[in-house]
Amino acid sequence: MIAINENIERLRDTIRRHDKKYYVENNPEITDYEYDQLIKELQQLEKAHPHLITPDSPTQRVGGEPLTQFSAINHRIPMLSIDNTYSDAELKEFDQRIKRMTGIDVHRDVEYVVELKIDGVAITLWYEKGLFVWGATRGDGFTGDDVTANLRTIRQIPLKLESVDRSQKIPSVVEIRGEIYLPNREFQRLNEAREESGEPQFANPRNAAAGTLKLLDPRITAKRRLRIFRYAIGHVEDSELSTHLQCLELIRGFGLPVNPHTRVCENIEAVIQYCNDWEKKRRDLDYLVDGMVIKVNSLALHEQLGATSKAPRWVISYKYQPERAVTVIEEIVTQVGKTGTITPVANLSPVLLAGTMVSRATLHNFEEISRKDIRVGDHVVVQKAGEIIPQVVSVVKEKRDGTERTFQEPVMCPECNGSVQQDGVYRRCHNPFCPAQAKRRIIYFASRHAMDIEGFGPALVEQLVDKGLVKDYADIYHLKHQELTDLERMGEKSSSNVIRAIEESKQRGLDRLICALGIPNVGTHTAEVLAGHFDTLDALAHATHGALEGIYEIGPVVAKSIVEFFQDKHTQGILEKLKAAGVNIRRQTIPSSEKNPKISGKSFIITGTLQKHSRKEAEMLIKQQGGRIVSQVSKKTNYLVVGEDPGSKLDKARELDVAILDEETFEKMIR
The missing domain is CATH 1.10.150.20 (5' to 3' exonuclease, C-terminal subdomain)
Structure with a gap:
């Protein structure tokens, strides 16, 4: 029994280490297949010895049954909102207010910590003796929803805290706060999958992240690939901290991801410069940033400044103005999806927005049209929701001249004249022959x-x-x-x-x-x-x-x-x-004699744009010849196939001395 127990603990430690390598350090050492084999081995051992299962085991991330509802959790320290500013002058006023309220000489500098304002969902994580106990949303700031089951599915959230250098003591109780977000690439993948399944698309990554956290079935949440950046310590015991920067270093000491673009600024002028620097650079990130968060570094000043009923006085956000444009709705049309969902779309007078010409914008559903009182012929404000999907923000009603027409919600399917039924906020045609x-x-x-x-x-x-x-x-x-x-x-x-x-x-x-x-x-x-x-x-x-x-x-x-x-x-x-008709309905296996010895058993990653194949086609060719596709470059990756405009994976492959194939060499190999 001792040997089995030790074997289970060894497997758990190994899986936790690979979770950290993959989800935190972005430097995996094994393939996805090898990782799955470790999980399966642990599952089999725990199934044979259920009394050895512990709450922090990697197999316990996804629960078995959906929840019926979320329970409420009261925040020991309120999760208040943050006041916003929109100009350099307002930031200077904030600095002056800090000095005035704390008695600091106006000619002295206040040290600030500036962080990217991730457009996601605020959450808090509670650990006792290093074990993850519960996690909750911000809610109204005083009470949030218990979303522990969903948070356990996010592999960037460890079920057990460990010190990076083994010398840092794990506090007996620590509350870590952060922002859950959905990377842009995952948002696009999710919306493509929803379109394939005939489901309505999410408007933006933040809505997708918020909706995912409120799912009652954590097994669905696990597939959404949410991520998290930690940004604060809430309640903590057995730890002496004097600055916000030390709080971030404590979090990093647990091996948890803190946004790498955080900076300490010696005065408000440096803060303003850093905020301005990021206004354009943020578009290069794979997650949405809608501003910057500026925090007084000294925790003693936090205590002295306190908070209003809505927001702490020691922090403020600098919001970037979303790029918007005004155009005219020329017509509203409907499109029927492959599962019958009827979606309204606005055809617009073409307008330049965030670097691209926009002529169509989603209206999401008919309830949205009614709520915003959108009419054909209206002048409307449009922006890219989450800077990705064009949407109508509001109607410029003062420009109405009486020629605008109210859109009539369809009572019959616009394609087959079949009956339409209400399904939540959506209307669907249920005619299978539509x-x-x-x-x-x-x-x-x-x-x-x-x-x-x-x-x-x-x-x-x-x-x-x-x-x-x-x-x-x-x-x-x-x-x-x-x-x-x-x-x-x-x-x-x-x-x-x-x-x-x-x-x-x-x-x-x-x-x-x-x-x-x-x-x-x-x-x-x-x-x-x-x-x-x-x-x-x-x-x-x-x-x-x-x-x-x-x-x-x-x-x-x-x-x-x-x-x-x-x-x-x-x-x-x-x-x-x-x-x-003779369509193949059987799983095809590749005889060993037909497998390409140069590819069979080897792991591949493709980066950049290939000329002769789409990425999906190239991956299929590799699989057909016995190779494996992996998602991250590691020491065990055999080949990186490089097309035009490769990403950061090329630098990583060079760093790890992974074999790099141009498209011509790859073509010769697959032939």
Whole structure:
């Protein structure tokens, strides 16, 4: 028993170290596959010896069942808001106020700590004897929601604190505050996945992060890849601290991420300069920054200055003005997604915004139109939500001249005239034969990351559906050459190429087919997970909720979507047509004799833009020849494939002496 206990503790320590290497230091030492094997080994040992499971074990990050509601937590030290400033003059007034209230001579300097103001969600983490006990949102500043189950899924949040140099004492109780955020790349990935699943997109990364923290099922939260920067110590025992900078150093001493762009400024002039320096530089970051936070460094001055009922007096934020423009809504149109969601979109008079010409803006839903009283012909203020997605902020009502028209919310589907039902704040068409839904499902089915049917784009799909030649994606495989040549802009050669591409797509891997089916909540990654567990599409179609939820990364929401999809009679008819057409429904394995010895068993990362392949295509070629794709450069990475405009991974590869392949060398290798 002692040997088993020691083995479990060794595994836990190893996993914690790799978590830190990957999520904090951004310097992984093992591949994703090797990490997953460590987790599985620990899970098996703990399953065999459940009495040895501890709350801080890496296997206990994701709970088993969804919560029914969040309980409330009272903050021992209030999490107050921060007053805002918008100009250099206001920052100088803040400095003068600090000196006046503390009796400091106006000619003396006050030392400040300046931090990036991450556009995320404030949270607090409570540790006792080094173990993570609970975590909560800011709420109203005095009481927040207990989101411990969701926070445990974020691997940047250790379940057990450890000293970096082993000499720093872990306080008996410490409360660490920080900002949860969603990186821009993850926000885009999440919205693409939601679009694939027919779900409404998030307006900006902050909304996505806030919505994720309030999910009742932590298994979904775990897939959202939230991140965190710590910025303060709340309550602490057994620790002597005199400056805010020492608080940050204490947090760093636990190996926790503090934003690297924090700076100590000797006076307000240095603060202003640093704030101005970051106004443009912030756009180069992979997370949103909407300003800077300026804090008096001395904790003694914090105590002396105190707080108002709303905000501490020793801190202020310097907010950057969002870039906005005024334009006219020329029309409001609706688009129907592949799951029937009807979304209003504003067509605008083109206007330059944040470096790009904007002519369309999402209106999110019809409730939004009503709440903002948006009308066709209105002059509106637009900005990029989170500096990513154009949206209408407000209406310039003083410019109205009486010609503006109220938009009529659709009571019938604009594409099929089918009935529309209210689903929360959204309206959906539930007609399974709706041509708009069919078009989007077919386009998605043929897209590059699904069945990859070259030449089968939106323009061709529009004609095929409108002429009744294709009603669902299974009909693609029954198209005749002559039917294509009779269409506009489709000659003999183009038709032959499309027919050949359709035929080739029949042999795509099972994961591609699962992805292409358009199962709600199932994107490319989930499709790969499912294809790794089921040998055939039929086996997946007959899988139970229990069998699906037993698969790592498949939670109850995804399991429910899969079961309901395959139980639908309309779906079953389409699948029968796919099988009759000869579409591959089995998992393909690569015989050892066909694996490329230069690639098989090797790990690859691709950075930059390749000329001959999309990144997805290149990754698929590597996988087909027995190689592995990893996400971060480490000492164990075999090859970095470099295209045009490579990112920081190239510098990391050079630093670690990883083999670097240009596209020409890579092409020779895969051939």
